[in-house]
Amino acid sequence: MILGLTAIDLVLLTAFVWQERRATEPVIPLTLFRSRVFNVSSAMGFTIGMAMFGAIVFIPLYLQLVYGASPTSSGLRMLPLMAGLLVAAVFSGRLISRIGRYKLFPIVGTAVLVVGMFLLSQLGVGTAPWLASVYMAIVGVGIGLVMQVLVLVVQNDAKPREIGVATATATFFRSVGGSFGVALFGAIFASRLTGALEKLPPESLKYLSGGVHLSPEQAKQLPPEVHAEFLDAFSHSLHGVFLFGVMLAIIPFGLSWLLQEVPLRTTLHSADEAAAEAVV
Numbered sequence: 001m002i003l004g005l006t007a008i009d010l011v012l013l014t015a016f017v018w019q020e021r022r023a024t025e026p027v028i029p030l031t032l033f034r035s036r037v038f039n040v041s042s043a044m045g046f047t048i049g050m051a052m053f054g055a056i057v058f059i060p061l062y063l064q065l066v067y068g069a070s071p072t073s074s075g076l077r078m079l080p081l082m083a084g085l086l087v088a089a090v091f092s093g094r095l096i097s098r099i100g101r102y103k104l105f106p107i108v109g110t111a112v113l114v115v116g117m118f119l120l121s122q123l124g125v126g127t128a129p130w131l132a133s134v135y136m137a138i139v140g141v142g143i144g145l146v147m148q149v150l151v152l153v154v155q156n157d158a159k160p161r162e163i164g165v166a167t168a169t170a171t172f173f174r175s176v177g178g179s180f181g182v183a184l185f186g187a188i189f190a191s192r193l194t195g196a197l198e199k200l201p202p203e204s205l206k207y208l209s210g211g212v213h214l215s216p217e218q219a220k221q222l223p224p225e226v227h228a229e230f231l232d233a234f235s236h237s238l239h240g241v242f243l244f245g246v247m248l249a250i251i252p253f254g255l256s257w258l259l260q261e262v263p264l265r266t267t268l269h270s271a272d273e274a275a276a277e278a279v280v
Contacts, residue, residue: 028169029162037157040259041150042170044106044252046177048113048150051252052143054243055117056081058189058238064216065234066125080133084140089148096264102149103261109145110253116142117249121242124235125228145253147174157262181248185241192240196233204229224244236245 020026032038063074076103090104116139123132151167158166197208204226208214219230 027165031166032158032162032166032169035157035204036258037262038154038166038170038258040255041153042173042259043159044110044146044255044259045150045170045174047248047251047255048110048143048146049177050173050184051113051117051245051248052139052181053178054185054248055120055181055242056139058185058241059120061119061216062140062234062238063132065219066123066127066231067082067129068216068220077129077133078136081136083126084137085147086140088141090121092145092149096149096152098148100264102153102264103259105149106146106153106256106259109142109147109149110249110256111142112138112145113142113248114249114253117242117245121239121246123238123242125231141197142249146256153235153259153262156264185244188244189237189241192237193233196236197230200229200233 017030020030044166056078059078060071060074063069063077064071067077069077088109092109096102096105116135119135119138123135151170154166154170155163200208208222208226208230214230219227222230
């Protein structure tokens, strides 16, 4: 089924490109891909989306299983990540407006994201809640320093009449990357957890019939010894997920050095367009 769906995807992608080349008003103008800035920014957004959405989706699960937090509480405990993202995004935006340069921020942001993902890979059963919050805040800072800057980069490089579609396309690549990341990270986690559970004693396995589908509520009902073994297996499996996130985050870090520094425009109109309007 997977191979068949992949073949269908390739056929549909080919048909889409063919249609876009001949359309009068294409959904995604292929001329956008002539820009090195757009290509690098889209590739960075795709890989960051994979790392961010693919790894972060497991944090609430960790909070519920290890700390016994409710779904609502686990969402609230992710506020440090969102706070770091918000503060870094506002800070970088204001600083870019002041200095007129942006290339440094994606480089620093992706580097911080790599460090944050590595720190998340150190989360374990005995990790203090405040330390987990610090790790999440670091990841948020890394994301905040790069995500909104990539949107600015694309908008600054695109032609004035293509700013809207360029912004939407860059965001689309990030969302698609997130979809790939969730699926890929989920497969890695399920494979590692299945292997870890198979190594448990037979007397413990009879309580773990749900395997990787065991919910936090079901995990709480396990006998204390079995519950401890399950948490160890879960924590070990989660390490691999976040370490894979580290490797993915290294890709946009390398791409950020290829990002071309284009002077920030001060108007939506180019010089030629402004002259034409003045004549009219």
